[in-house]
Amino acid sequence: MRFQLPLIAAIAAVPLASAQLNELAKKAGKLYFGTATDNMELNGTYLKILDDTKEFGQLTPANGMKWFAVEPEQGVFNYSDGSVVANLATKNKQKLRCHNLVWHSQLAPWVDATTWTKKTLTAALINHVTHEARHWAGQCYAWDVLNEALNDDGTYRNDTFLSVLGPDYIKIAFRAAAAADPHAKLYYNDYNIESPGNKSTSVRENIVKFLQDDGIRIDGVGLQSHFVTGSSPTIDQQIATMQSYADMNLDVAITELDVRNLLPSTATVLAQQSKDYANAVGACMQVDRCVGITVWDFYDPYSWVPGVFTGYGDADLWFSNFTKHPAYYGVVGALKNSTGKHHHGRAELSWEA
Numbered sequence: 001m002r003f004q005l006p007l008i009a010a011i012a013a014v015p016l017a018s019a020q021l022n023e024l025a026k027k028a029g030k031l032y033f034g035t036a037t038d039n040m041e042l043n044g045t046y047l048k049i050l051d052d053t054k055e056f057g058q059l060t061p062a063n064g065m066k067w068f069a070v071e072p073e074q075g076v077f078n079y080s081d082g083s084v085v086a087n088l089a090t091k092n093k094q095k096l097r098c099h100n101l102v103w104h105s106q107l108a109p110w111v112d113a114t115t116w117t118k119k120t121l122t123a124a125l126i127n128h129v130t131h132e133a134r135h136w137a138g139q140c141y142a143w144d145v146l147n148e149a150l151n152d153d154g155t156y157r158n159d160t161f162l163s164v165l166g167p168d169y170i171k172i173a174f175r176a177a178a179a180a181d182p183h184a185k186l187y188y189n190d191y192n193i194e195s196p197g198n199k200s201t202s203v204r205e206n207i208v209k210f211l212q213d214d215g216i217r218i219d220g221v222g223l224q225s226h227f228v229t230g231s232s233p234t235i236d237q238q239i240a241t242m243q244s245y246a247d248m249n250l251d252v253a254i255t256e257l258d259v260r261n262l263l264p265s266t267a268t269v270l271a272q273q274s275k276d277y278a279n280a281v282g283a284c285m286q287v288d289r290c291v292g293i294t295v296w297d298f299y300d301p302y303s304w305v306p307g308v309f310t311g312y313g314d315a316d317l318w319f320s321n322f323t324k325h326p327a328y329y330g331v332v333g334a335l336k337n338s339t340g341k342h343h344h345g346r347a348e349l350s351w352e353a
């Protein structure tokens, strides 16, 4: 008897294991919370966190599946880089978002250097998409078939594909992807399409409707969501835009979320960053067809931001010393708030009722 009280006190003093991102996302009816990652990052404390499926249930290779890596010379395919992340996801039972089949950037130089006819470029495009999508068929939950094909004003981006083939290259790419991997969800993926405006209108008109009118399969729109602390779209703008894609009978996903700070990251800046992260995640929670959220890496030293935006950084959820940003808890809050509210048709307890 005399041990009872201290024992109870000891149990009460043990902090409850705190729920983690993927765990909470799944409780809220989503398929995953995930992250981008890259081959040279896969070691030490970082890898421990990446491997923890309570935290991350989905991986995206940041570079290894891009055209320059996969088909560096015409007709010569190299899957070694991309397979590292793909096989890690398989080993961990994490979903894999495959990224990407067609993009103007990080393209193999031969594509821009060759003098094409419509016939020869069509063949090269089909060949690339077919080989690559077939190679990882069965492993990819989703494919970003086409990445960043629009300018910010909504016009088609004038790259080699557009200038030789016109917009039909989009149909060629999605048709080939559908044939090569019948099970992967086929996505269009872009940035600055998270709030209403010319670019999001163009996604609906010039990508989705353009394909659907021809009976070509497209399953989803990926909203990259590379945001800036203090000037991210509002949660209402994000919900409205996601819903506008969902209303075309599509899934949506946040595919590359990060929120960059103008350095230094004061307490005020970090608090605002937390709100911005929470709004993005909260928007996905409010849209039934939003299947999941992917951050574009989770550890500040591996962020693409400082290399591209001078003076900006700390855009991810973990600081370089592996402590968590306040934004981590902002995301946790957004995932928890919606638990039970939105789900894929499953009856769950709802505190709203």
Ligand code: 9MR
Binding pocket: 062, 063, 105, 106, 147, 224, 256, 304
């Ligand atoms: O994270 C990628 C980085 O390592 C590359 O250097 C960069 C080159 O553009 O691409 C990064 O990923 C991009 C993604 O593929 C598409 N959307 C924008 C991402 C950030 O640049």
